[in-house]
Amino acid sequence: MKPYEIIEHTADVGLKVSAKTLKELFENAAKGMFGIITGEDRVKSLQFKVKRDIRIKKEVEGLEELLVDWLTELLYIFNKEEILFDNFRVVELDSSGITGELQGNRIDLSQETLQTEIKAVTFHNLKIEEDKSGFSCKIIFDV
Amino acid sequence: MCRLEKIDNYRWQIPQSYKSEMNVPGLIYASQSLIPPILKDKALEQVANVASLPGIVRYSLAMPDIHWGYGFPIGGVAATDPENKGVISPGGVGYDINCGVRLMRSELTAQDIKPSMENLVNSLFKTIPCGIGSKGDIKVSDKEEEKIFLKGAGWAVKEGYGIKEDLDYTEDRGCMEDADPSKVSDRAYERGRKQSGTLGSGNHFLEVQAVEEIYDEKSANILGLFKGQVTVMIHSGSRGLGYQVCDDYVKSMMYCLNKYHINVPDRQLACTPIESPEGKAYLSAMRCAANYAWANRQCLMHLTRLVFEKVFEKSWEHLGLHLVYDVAHNIAKMERHNLDGKEKLLCVHRKGATRAFPPRHQDLPENYKEIGQPVIIPGDMGSYSYVLTGTQLAMDDTFGSTCHGAGRSLSRSAAIKQCSGRRIDRELFDKSGIIVRAKGRSTLAEEAPEAYKDIEEVVEVVHKAGISKKVARMKPLGVIKG
Numbered sequence: 001m002k003p004y005e006i007i008e009h010t011a012d013v014g015l016k017v018s019a020k021t022l023k024e025l026f027e028n029a030a031k032g033m034f035g036i037i038t039g040e041d042r043v044k045s046l047q048f049k050v051k052r053d054i055r056i057k058k059e060v061e062g063l064e065e066l067l068v069d070w071l072t073e074l075l076y077i078f079n080k081e082e083i084l085f086d087n088f089r090v091v092e093l094d095s096s097g098i099t100g101e102l103q104g105n106r107i108d109l110s111q112e113t114l115q116t117e118i119k120a121v122t123f124h125n126l127k128i129e130e131d132k133s134g135f136s137c138k139i140i141f142d143v
Numbered sequence: 144m145c146r147l148e149k150i151d152n153y154r155w156q157i158p159q160s161y162k163s164e165m166n167v168p169g170l171i172y173a174s175q176s177l178i179p180p181i182l183k184d185k186a187l188e189q190v191a192n193v194a195s196l197p198g199i200v201r202y203s204l205a206m207p208d209i210h211w212g213y214g215f216p217i218g219g220v221a222a223t224d225p226e227n228k229g230v231i232s233p234g235g236v237g238y239d240i241n242c243g244v245r246l247m248r249s250e251l252t253a254q255d256i257k258p259s260m261e262n263l264v265n266s267l268f269k270t271i272p273c274g275i276g277s278k279g280d281i282k283v284s285d286k287e288e289e290k291i292f293l294k295g296a297g298w299a300v301k302e303g304y305g306i307k308e309d310l311d312y313t314e315d316r317g318c319m320e321d322a323d324p325s326k327v328s329d330r331a332y333e334r335g336r337k338q339s340g341t342l343g344s345g346n347h348f349l350e351v352q353a354v355e356e357i358y359d360e361k362s363a364n365i366l367g368l369f370k371g372q373v374t375v376m377i378h379s380g381s382r383g384l385g386y387q388v389c390d391d392y393v394k395s396m397m398y399c400l401n402k403y404h405i406n407v408p409d410r411q412l413a414c415t416p417i418e419s420p421e422g423k424a425y426l427s428a429m430r431c432a433a434n435y436a437w438a439n440r441q442c443l444m445h446l447t448r449l450v451f452e453k454v455f456e457k458s459w460e461h462l463g464l465h466l467v468y469d470v471a472h473n474i475a476k477m478e479r480h481n482l483d484g485k486e487k488l489l490c491v492h493r494k495g496a497t498r499a500f501p502p503r504h505q506d507l508p509e510n511y512k513e514i515g516q517p518v519i520i521p522g523d524m525g526s527y528s529y530v531l532t533g534t535q536l537a538m539d540d541t542f543g544s545t546c547h548g549a550g551r552s553l554s555r556s557a558a559i560k561q562c563s564g565r566r567i568d569r570e571l572f573d574k575s576g577i578i579v580r581a582k583g584r585s586t587l588a589e590e591a592p593e594a595y596k597d598i599e600e601v602v603e604v605v606h607k608a609g610i611s612k613k614v615a616r617m618k619p620l621g622v623i624k625g
Contacts, residue, residue, distance in 0.1 A: 012213060013555060013556070039585060065394075110274075110277065113582060120389065120390050123214075123411045123413070124410075142213060
């Protein structure tokens, strides 16, 4: 089972994410999103290591909404603090929120030639599915 | 597979009976040869989904550059009636609120600038901030940003980044009324602050062009366009600010679906009645982002004028670098349209579509009233761009709307795969003499000419269907991209 694959979408970019557990699904989605941003290529302006904790408290009906919130939060920190995350650990995850621990590197966005600017994480046909091998979903990003 | 019925050579219908949720039929503008690529992805399903929005009137429309988006198709137009539970959908505008194009003309000819081309393109690339997360030199405080939200391009002109005349030739004079900065989140403010006067990345560009063909002498004269003339086209939007506004409101509208008992086939179509507090709040915030985008394109035009002054050692006035027109192609607007013989105020969503108002429309600059609104259609870096004008038929049939560009035919990853190992910049130079500079590592492959539909065919459809009229065609000379 591949943690994530980039899928074809005419105007935008999609990810197919798979995992054994829901927590891992969220972690793999985050890895995939940063894979799209960097093109899975080396980043040259790595400066120093940074750690961040994320806590989103929100009562949700489906975890899809939380998945979009989680990725959107990571994208926000990436843009604001110029941190390229490469290590994701989801500590808690249920219908009342998500807690995660992240590691990454501070970079200088103005010095980088990254692959893709992700404008947003969309809800387009987003559905987390479960079968006997685990969980999967498809996420479309606006780029 | 979506059911498609041919109406005539340029129009196709998705009957309302295709899906039980549809409130109106779908209407697609396309020629026979554009249909196969349209059928390849899920764009037509999306046209049918949009037809299910509450209060949608007449048709869920698609222009010939239609392609698969998220929620709405790109190239989609939908008008909703506020008096009949009509909704507003942030997804029907998109994340890049008021992404749009402006065209500048000049007194220069392609021959004049040939010796300076490389210097010109390099100087533009050095001066115009572009690429992911690019920051501009125009840094503003919160208070100042609020003024941008309220005044749009007018703010930029007041700051010295242009002249009053520029506003006359900008859609809505570069400023939508009823913008309310209090409806913009702190995060959106924060993202907007450092990005004023930046181009962005992806399909955004600044292009130096030459007018190659004139189709309508009279209109070209009025627009100040002539064969061989150098023009500059700027394609950019509201940057991180717009993305954040859309993101904030798509999320808040998930709750409106329950609150107002609205069923949509795709959650990215989340919407709320136009007249609801949430609908009004979104429109107020969206207008702030639209105004920010107009200020942004005005600043980019100012930077362009400065570069031309430096390279050609003459003032921009002397070089005749005037604005022809500026259009939005991702926006929702309250507009008056004739519906079954009655004039009605409708909310027109244009997602990858351009306003195309007819001659004599009151919103046009005085000297353009005779010919209709200029419609600026950007090509991609290897192909032509066009100037069209709006028509009465567009006003009658498409809520005064037309296409916005070529439309993608290949996904970005497919384009990268197809261009693997190739130097697109070198190919463009060797084949057509076009000088290209791009910041992003794979921008050139993603945006390679073969990734797009044939723009000539797209323009031919809107021209022959009568929803706009061809005026001029430009070819690229030099391009900078994020």
